Amino acid sequence: MPFDSPSTSDPQPDWHDLLAGYALGSLSPEEQTTLQTLLTERPELKAELLTYQEALAMVPYALEPQSPPPGLEEAIVTAANEQSQQIQPLSTQRRRPSKSIGQRWYGAAMAAAAVVLAMMGIDNYRLRQRQMTLQAELNTRQTEIQTLKKNLLAETAAKPDFENVVEILRQPNALVYSLQGTDDANTSSGSLLTLPNHSEVQLVSHNLPVLPDDKVYRLWSVATETSAPIFCGEFNNTEAGNVQWTVPDALCNATPVKVIITVDAVIDPPVPKGPAVLEGSI
Amino acid sequence: MAIQALECLIKPMGPIESWEDTASEAMASDADLLASLRAGQVESLRTLYQRYGRLVYTLSRRILHSDEEAEEITQDVFLTLWKKDAYQANRGSLSRYLVVLARSRSIDKLRSQTSHRQRLNKWHLMMADVSPTPLDMATLTERGERTRQALASLSDKERQVIESAYYEGLSQSEIAQRFNIPLGTVKSRSRQALRKLRQTLETSL
Numbered sequence: 291m292p293f294d295s296p297s298t299s300d301p302q303p304d305w306h307d308l309l310a311g312y313a314l315g316s317l318s319p320e321e322q323t324t325l326q327t328l329l330t331e332r333p334e335l336k337a338e339l340l341t342y343q344e345a346l347a348m349v350p351y352a353l354e355p356q357s358p359p360p361g362l363e364e365a366i367v368t369a370a371n372e373q374s375q376q377i378q379p380l381s382t383q384r385r386r387p388s389k390s391i392g393q394r395w396y397g398a399a400m401a402a403a404a405v406v407l408a409m410m411g412i413d414n415y416r417l418r419q420r421q422m423t424l425q426a427e428l429n430t431r432q433t434e435i436q437t438l439k440k441n442l443l444a445e446t447a448a449k450p451d452f453e454n455v456v457e458i459l460r461q462p463n464a465l466v467y468s469l470q471g472t473d474d475a476n477t478s479s480g481s482l483l484t485l486p487n488h489s490e491v492q493l494v495s496h497n498l499p500v501l502p503d504d505k506v507y508r509l510w511s512v513a514t515e516t517s518a519p520i521f522c523g524e525f526n527n528t529e530a531g532n533v534q535w536t537v538p539d540a541l542c543n544a545t546p547v548k549v550i551i552t553v554d555a556v557i558d559p560p561v562p563k564g565p566a567v568l569e570g571s572i
Numbered sequence: 573m574a575i576q577a578l579e580c581l582i583k584p585m586g587p588i589e590s591w592e593d594t595a596s597e598a599m600a601s602d603a604d605l606l607a608s609l610r611a612g613q614v615e616s617l618r619t620l621y622q623r624y625g626r627l628v629y630t631l632s633r634r635i636l637h638s639d640e641e642a643e644e645i646t647q648d649v650f651l652t653l654w655k656k657d658a659y660q661a662n663r664g665s666l667s668r669y670l671v672v673l674a675r676s677r678s679i680d681k682l683r684s685q686t687s688h689r690q691r692l693n694k695w696h697l698m699m700a701d702v703s704p705t706p707l708d709m710a711t712l713t714e715r716g717e718r719t720r721q722a723l724a725s726l727s728d729k730e731r732q733v734i735e736s737a738y739y740e741g742l743s744q745s746e747i748a749q750r751f752n753i754p755l756g757t758v759k760s761r762s763r764q765a766l767r768k769l770r771q772t773l774e775t776s777l
Contacts, residue, residue, distance in 0.1 A: 310763040310770070314737055316744050345770035347668055349738050350631040350675070352719040358629040358646055359639070366625075366647050367618050370654045374612065 305335060313342035454492055454534060458483045467549045469495070469570035478568055480531070482509070482549055491523070491542075493551075495531040498568065506556050508564070511541065512548040519550060521560040547571055602666040610657065617654050624667055625650070628674045635678035635739050645681065649674050679741035722772035730765035733758055 308325045311317045317325060329335055458464050463486055471478035480495030491509070501507065506526060510519035522542035525535045548571045554564035600619060609616040628649050633642035649670055653659065659669045723731055732751065736742045744762070748755045 306767055307763050310766040311759070314762055314766060316737075316759060316762065341774065342766060342770050345773050346738065346766060347671060348715070348719045348769075348773055349723070349734065350627070350634070350671055351716045352723050353630050353634055355626050355716075356630040356633050356642075358625055359643060362629070362643055362646060363618060363621055363625065366621055366650045367614055369647065369651055370614050370617050373651065373655055374614070 305332075305338075309335070309339045309342045312339060313346050455483060455494055455532075458485060458492060461485055465545065465572065467570040467572055469493075469549070469551065469568040471497070471568060472566045474565050475567040480568060480570075482570060484537075486545065489536050490534060491537055492534045493525070493527075493532070495527060495533075495568070498527045498531060500529060501526050501553065504556050506554055507567070508552050508554050508560070508562075509537070509542075510550040510552065510562050511537075511539075511544075511546040512550065513541065513544055513546050515547060519562040520546075521562075522549075524554075524560075545572075606659070606666065609654065614654075617650060620653070620666070621650050624670050627667065628670050631671060631674050632678045635675065635741075636682055641681060642678075645674060645678050648677055675738075682741065718773060722769050725772055726765050726768055730761055730768070733762040734765045734769070737762060 305325075305328055308317065308321055308328065311321060312325055329339070459466070465484050465486065467482040469478075469480040469482060475498070478495065478497045480493055480498060482491060482493050484491040493509075498507075506524045508524045509522040511522045512519050520539055520541050522537045522539060523535045525533050527533055548569065550562070550566050551568040552562065552564040552566050558564065602620070602623075605616045605620050605623075609620070625646060629642050629646045632645035632649075633639060636642055636645065652673065653670070659666060723734075726734065733747055736747050736750070737744075742750070744758045745755055747753075747762075748758045751758075753761075
């Protein structure tokens with residue numbers, strides 16, 4: 291183990307080498323990491339490190355002492371006095387011989403510093419509290435915004451396509467079938483709107499539930515009292531009770547005397563089999 | 573840099589009496605002088621200057637090779653001691669704090685004022701000026717003697733790399749370039765030199 295080799299004659303890099311390198315400021319990044327680890331593992335080596343630093347700091351004592359110019363001492367003292375005069379009120383206090391005044395000033399300064407620190411601490415606490423309050427408020431507002439967005443989307447989706455309905459109703463030959471719920475859906479009602487020779491129909495309903503995926507509404511057209519119902523397309527309702535679809539048979543547009551809406555299974559063949567939920571006539 | 577780390581880690585050491593001016597108040601401790609310095613007694617600064625001014629000036633002059641610049645650094649160091657309460661007694665002796673501060677400021681000045689080439693030229697000029705200068709001081713401290721002996725125990729090459737790093741703040745690669753030796757040699761040689769120095773000085777530290 292290189293770290294356990296205290297001999298200065300050891301040719302391998304050891305901790306003495308690292309400590310000397312550190313004191314000289316010449317460690318590579320890798321060596322610095324190694325030394326840091328070493329000092330963490332063996333904190334007692336910090337004392338050894340100190341001896342290397344001390345040894346290096348002794349180097350200038352070997353110099354031949356040189357006397358500074360005779361005037362330097364007075365220049366330094368004069369400059370120190372000038373600096374003291376420039377720095378008020380510290381300089382005033384500094385020049386006074388009384389230690390007690392100095393100590394009082396020091397105490398006052400420390401007290402003032404303590405007050406400032408305490409105020410900073412309180413301010414920081416208040417700021418943190420304020421920040422937390424604002425954050426909570428922000429979260430609440432964001433939740434509200436999300437809810438409002440959701441509601442708006444729902445309302446938009448729920449809004450019947452009045453434009454389309456109005457457009458049909460504007461036509462002088464508009465066909466409007468009033469639909470009433472049958473026994474199985476007596477609370478349901480609605481209106482079926484279309485135009486002669488027009489393949490699209492519009493249903494505006496009330497209390498006509500949205501069907502599960504395996505179910506479907508089917509519209510049947512009855513041309514005369516004795517005619518068999520003609521399949522005129524299938525659809526599912528929307529929450530808004532507003533749905534539009536295209537009829538598959540031209541006969542659907544032949545001004546039937548009656549329309550019937552049934553509920554069928556998706557897989558059922560297009561024959562009038564399921565129970566009627568809405569019936570209407572012009 | 574390691575020398576900056578010294579400011580935090582060096583342990584207390586007594587004043588270097590033989591380095592100080594004979595007129596200084598040798599009996600007053602550094603701690604007492606610092607206390608009165610902090611109380612605004614400029615005469616304490618004067619006494620501390622008389623005690624350590626020569627050491628600071630000598631080191632600065634060695635690094636900067638200029639009387640004027642050494643004077644400037646010395647003034648800067650003592651005025652820093654006067655106006656800033658940066659020195660902490662529990663982190664080392666005042667004398668070492670001043671030495672570290674003087675070296676740091678001198679090397680900063682050296683780097684800011686001269687290009688690498690200029691420094692090289694200056695260094696070579698100074699290498700020629702190896703004859704002993706007349707000393708104002710009649711005596712040297714025991715610590716100084718020991719340090720000299722310790723440095724003398726190094727090989728010329730070892731002393732060369734240590735002094736280049738210490739007095740000029742040269743990086744290992746700069747030393748390698750100057751003396752035309754491999755970088756790895758600079759690294760091992762400088763560390764080996766400091767290890768020897770430390771061993772020799774250990775008893776006096």
